[in-house]
Amino acid sequence: MSSSIELPGWPQLSDEDVEAAVAALRSNRLVGLRNGTVEEFESALAAGQGVGHAVAVSTGTAAVHLALHALDVGPGDEVIVPAHTFIGSASPVTYLGARPVFADVTPDTHCLDPDSVKSLLTERTKAIVAVHINGCAADMEALCAVGAEAGVPVVEDMAQALGTEIGGRPVGGFGDLACVSLFEQKVITSGGEGGAVLTNNAAYAERVRRLRSHGEGPIEGRPGLIWAHEVGYNYRLTTVQAAVGLSQHARLGAMVEARRRNAAYLSERLAGVEGLELPVEPEGTVHAFWKYVVRAVPGEGRPAAAEIAATLRSRGVPVLLRYPFPLHKQPAFAEHNDVSLPVAERLSEELLALPSHPALTEEHLGHIADEVRKAVAG
Structure with missing residues (x-):
């Protein structure tokens, strides 16, 4: 039975x-080395x-690729x-001929675990990629401290975190470089x-420029x-893209x-x-909630996350399993398949992403919540 409410x-x-x-488009200045619209967007x-x-x-x-290249990551x-x-947090490592080393995450924020990072540092470690997952802030104080102690730069992957803050500061300025996605x-x-x-x-x-x-x-x-001066890439942003990004950026706060x-x-x-375990917002941070991610807590007689997701989709709620395959268990990274990262592996079977975007009204959200309650109850 499908939902009687169509969700935007x-x-x-x-x-x-x-x-x-x-x-x-009408400017006839669509791309170029110096482009006023692109530069205006960059300034914003x-x-x-x-x-x-x-x-x-x-x-x-491309942002992750260029950030790592700027740090001279290589074979x-x-x-x-x-x-x-x-996967876009890790694949650029391999573009440069380097080796990704997969670390575990924390069970509450689902972000990179500083203790796991510390245990994996070697003399070959060239960078740490800290992802602000779902819009939740990673522990940048701890991660930057780990990096500083080892002399290893930290790259913030904030693809999901425009609007996220730590201690009143927007993410993006805590690491040595940061990467934004405008997908x-x-x-x-x-x-x-x-x-x-x-x-x-x-x-x-x-x-990078x-x-x-x-x-x-x-x-x-x-x-x-x-x-x-060196071999680079064709990773430019067009004038049209910059114009749309600039227009959208003006409404970022809202x-x-x-x-x-x-x-x-x-x-x-x-x-x-x-x-059902609800998402957390670490003290002193602002969560942007790009995704509203809940955990289906295992228990006797309770439906698993995959079963809940199937039920919700049958009711018209566009729910997704959240990273059901950890990167180190995927065929692209076969050499890492035997690595054990218990938190990431457990979360892959338990997390669900519910829609929370601005086009949803209270009626839509109420419907989503009602359907989730019913699906979790089995």
Whole structure:
């Protein structure tokens, strides 16, 4: 039996977003090494996240790739990555010929566990990728301390965390570099795909800016001429994407506020449901709630997460199992299949992501909560 209420999808582009895209198309300045719209968007991102530099790129995965390249990650190096995350946090490590080393996560936040990271450090460790999963802040104080003690830089993967804060500061400025995703379903989008690298280090920013456009840059003493200082990539963001991103960014605060309001409503309606563990917001942080993730607590007679998800989907609720296959158990990383990371492995069988995006009304959310209650009860 399907739901009698049709739930809206995400993203939702406004008239202003569309008008911005049209204006960009009519400018006949669609891409280039120096592009006013792209630069304006970069300035807005940098100011919004409280960092010195933002470099707009084609995807969030490209952002991770370029951040790691700027740190000179290469063959023989190791990069520590959480096992409970999207593959785009780890695949760029292999692009550079390095080896991902998968770490466990904490059972409450589902973010990278500093103790697990510390146990995996070797003389080959070149970087640590800390993911702010679902919009929940990773423990950057502890992770940066681990990195600093070992002399290893930390990259914040904030693909899911625009709007997330720690101690009143937006994420993105705690690590050495940070990576933004503007994919269509993220907190804001630049029209389908897009990303950015953030940093307070001018040298890193300059290198990322060069690498995103074939490694080309000015020749000292020869004005107007450029050449390839190194082999780079074609990871530029277009004018149209920047225009849509800029338009969406102007509403970032309102969209995060709506997500938090929706999450609070779901938590109120789902409080006390036996067998259901609700998401946490670590003290002193602001959770952006890109995903509202609940845990189906195992117990005799209780339905498993997969069963709950199937029931909800049959009722028209677009629920997803949240990372049902940890990265170290997937075929792409076969050499790691024998690694044991108990928390990530347990969470892969227990987590469900419920919609919480701004297009949902209280009627929609109430319906979702009612259906979840029934599905969990079996």
